[in-house]
Amino acid sequence: MKLQIAIDRVPLDQAESFARKLAPYSDILEAGTSLIKDYGVQALAALKKAAPDTALLGDMKTIDEGDYEFRQGYRSGADILTVMGASSVATIEKCYRVAEQTGREMMIDLLECAPETIGRISDFSNAIYCLHTSVDKGATADPNGDILAFKKRFPSVRRIAIAGGINLGSIEKLKESSPEIVIVGSGITKAGDPALAAQNFRKAMA
Amino acid sequence: MKLQIAIDRVPLDQAESFARKLAPYSDILEAGTSLIKDYGVQALAALKKAAPDTALLGDMKTIDEGDYEFRQGYRSGADILTVMGASSVATIEKCYRVAEQTGREMMIDLLECAPETIGRISDFSNAIYCLHTSVDKGATADPNGDILAFKKRFPSVRRIAIAGGINLGSIEKLKESSPEIVIVGSGITKAGDPALAAQNFRKAMA
Numbered sequence: 001m002k003l004q005i006a007i008d009r010v011p012l013d014q015a016e017s018f019a020r021k022l023a024p025y026s027d028i029l030e031a032g033t034s035l036i037k038d039y040g041v042q043a044l045a046a047l048k049k050a051a052p053d054t055a056l057l058g059d060m061k062t063i064d065e066g067d068y069e070f071r072q073g074y075r076s077g078a079d080i081l082t083v084m085g086a087s088s089v090a091t092i093e094k095c096y097r098v099a100e101q102t103g104r105e106m107m108i109d110l111l112e113c114a115p116e117t118i119g120r121i122s123d124f125s126n127a128i129y130c131l132h133t134s135v136d137k138g139a140t141a142d143p144n145g146d147i148l149a150f151k152k153r154f155p156s157v158r159r160i161a162i163a164g165g166i167n168l169g170s171i172e173k174l175k176e177s178s179p180e181i182v183i184v185g186s187g188i189t190k191a192g193d194p195a196l197a198a199q200n201f202r203k204a205m206a
Numbered sequence: 207m208k209l210q211i212a213i214d215r216v217p218l219d220q221a222e223s224f225a226r227k228l229a230p231y232s233d234i235l236e237a238g239t240s241l242i243k244d245y246g247v248q249a250l251a252a253l254k255k256a257a258p259d260t261a262l263l264g265d266m267k268t269i270d271e272g273d274y275e276f277r278q279g280y281r282s283g284a285d286i287l288t289v290m291g292a293s294s295v296a297t298i299e300k301c302y303r304v305a306e307q308t309g310r311e312m313m314i315d316l317l318e319c320a321p322e323t324i325g326r327i328s329d330f331s332n333a334i335y336c337l338h339t340s341v342d343k344g345a346t347a348d349p350n351g352d353i354l355a356f357k358k359r360f361p362s363v364r365r366i367a368i369a370g371g372i373n374l375g376s377i378e379k380l381k382e383s384s385p386e387i388v389i390v391g392s393g394i395t396k397a398g399d400p401a402l403a404a405q406n407f408r409k410a411m412a
Contacts, residue, residue, distance in 0.1 A: 040246035086292035136297040
């Protein structure tokens, strides 16, 4: 399991500081959607500069204009970009094409996607599928159970990430379903000592 | 019918220049999603400064973090902000609360929303519901017919906007269904003479 740490809803200089401090404990650093909407894709360039040796995910949450947004995001330094599963299939196809052409990666955010929707978009073989519970709805109650159910229903999906209220207590259980990527945000960045919190997550994942 | 002109996928100085040139012919100027992702919410402040007397819509396409994103968008100068119909109901409720509290407006973008989804979110009485065909999928074939069918299915929805490949030829027919807002983007901004194109749309709408 890889640890992706999401940085969001802070001023850009604080986001850069988080990136520098948390890079040693992150497999992937994430520039959150609101950070991108606050500062634009320059937020991606800033985080990449702050932590050049760590993979950077830009949580673009693209839902239309797939070609344009993905080109802008990769050009700005992102290694992975997100597209909404709720987009039209045409949009996801455009994003995927740009990702494949540029040798980067695409994550499909399954926020609010019904199983029928997921069924229509489950064949992007290199994509990472992110099971995601809305911050506005509250945390996932059983992330491990969610992944096990997803794997059973969509056995062809190879790469899985999980996001939404993941805490230290979730990690031990997640070892059963073993997603490729575990995404943690405020559980680390809002801790009293974020670097220590990140280390604790890493230890729990080991 | 009001004319909303969308400005998108151009450098910020060109967007400001469009805002100044097109404000006289616009009821609403729109800062497009990609413009916001390129430059952040400062793009809203810049367009508001360029055309202070024209209503400004920020096409935030919020799909999570409703409270945070809407507060940021209104604070930056937007009079209207968009939330995705594909969001969780909790997200739309949060956006609506911020809109009502701050005396601003909310538009719900119905991109890729099934009728069952729309049924669940059709009771935000002051919201504008935007029928929207994805740029990536191609233009709406029959915008007038789409609105008539929508009105029949959701008679309680009072305020309707239409977006996606609207051209001069669509306008005459739209008089039948008479949406509150007609959204035009590249049909104006990519014309040889955008100000003239905007005037032609206004004439057609009269």
